[in-house]
Amino acid sequence: MTKTPSEVMALCREKDVKAVDLRFMDFPGLWQHFTIPVNKLQESVFDSGLGFDGSSIRGWQAINESDMLVVPEPETAFIDPFTSIPTLAIICNIQDPITREDYSRDPRNVAKKSIHYLKNSGIADTCYIGPEAEFFIFDDVHFDQTAHASHYFVDSVEGEWNRGKDTRSAGEGPNLGYKLRHKEGYFPVPPADQMMDIRNEMMQTMIQMGLDVECQHHEVGTAGQAEIDLQYDELVAMADKMMIYKYAVKNTATKHGKSVTFMPKPIFGDNGSGMHTHVSLWKKGEPLFAGNGYAGLSDLALWAMGGLLHHAGSVLAFTNPTTNSYKRLVPGYEAPVNLAYSQRNRSAACRIPMYSSSPVSKRVEFRCPDPSCNPYLAFSAILMAMLDGIENKIDPGKPLDEDIYELGTDRETSLRTTPESLGDALDALRQDHEFLLRGNVFTEDVIETWIRYKMENEVDALRVRPHPFEFCMYYDI
16 A cells, blocks of 8 residues: 555556546445546645535535535555556545535545544544455346336345256256255355355455455355455554455456345345444554453443443444345344344344454454445444443443343343334434534534435335335235
8 A cells, every 4th residue: 555645656657557546435335436547646636636526426515515625545545456447546535625624424534533533532542443244246136116016136156046947948058056055155165155266356356456355255145145354454444445345346246247235135034244343442552452351351342332232223323224234133033133242142233252362352343234334434433332332431231141042032022122224223313423423523414414315315215115025915905
């Protein structure tokens, strides 16, 4: 990774770059971009920025205040491996061209402010984030919604439903079997795992783009569910890396005629895709979560979990921000719906990994998030909830180390659970967001805009449309 504008300019010369792609995050969480010829990238651009129309970006300001600036961050520059001509991509911050203030609705700005607040708190100076994003690799996908019809269809050569398919008649050659049964996709070797080569290519491409990859593997679900894990990094840098990660995964799949989705629950009856997020706080190079308490945690770590569990409803409005997110978070299965903590129980929202007793490995794994989230906002919300827990010494309660489904309903019904829908999570955010406003990290405008955008464009949009399964249940009444 380069560090200065002059180093970026040198990289352009070294790689014979012809185009520079300027990227930034819209409000809901998709990368946006525009491209300039390399000769238009001067060192002054890293200070003065370049103008664009902000009113056309989802969730941003009105047309009467549409002029905005993208300001490239030199340390984020990388060579794009998917373009036909040598192209340098740079992640940008968004500023107001008149005041030169960072834009409050720029998700990357929210993340930067959360770290500024962390440092000013005196509690810690670094927040490390290690997300484990899962996704599906499909061979075919089509969907539509009209006034009189609705459908979706996804398919994978690995899908259990294809084991009886007459592929010769379809002109696809012989059906060789080796289809993964539902919930049995975790760690099988090829030929059952038919995505090994494409995941390896994804992994190598990420490394080429500057990411530190820990491992790749098939996930539990049939039909090409996958996971590629990155080495933990500081909060803002990791949010940047998650966007590069998604870009690499999607474009590698497209290159092979396949399609990747980060939807949390694209297949009924099988595991959904989560993004278990490991978090730890450090100060002056020393880990703060190691101690002599439960599972080797410090009091500070327990309070951090207390804050995360206490504010979980509103945090999930950012970490699980789609209506589809709550098809994954359903009680009675393996989903982390119980707002409790445990050193090994994966049905708890917070888990303390026990693979190593080293203090530098001590962390909290927040298991609720999914990869549909905007990582800048999601990671910031997690951090702010944990800081509130530390500042107010919030007790996380008793650990959930038993199997609640074996013990019966008394223990199960005493537990708080995650919201049942996106609407419920947004209601929780509406009622509980003061902790997010501290240090002006999130603003009232950001909170209100997020709730309004999600309600109007997602919750209400789904609410008014008939669901195909309703025809199965009710057509003959």
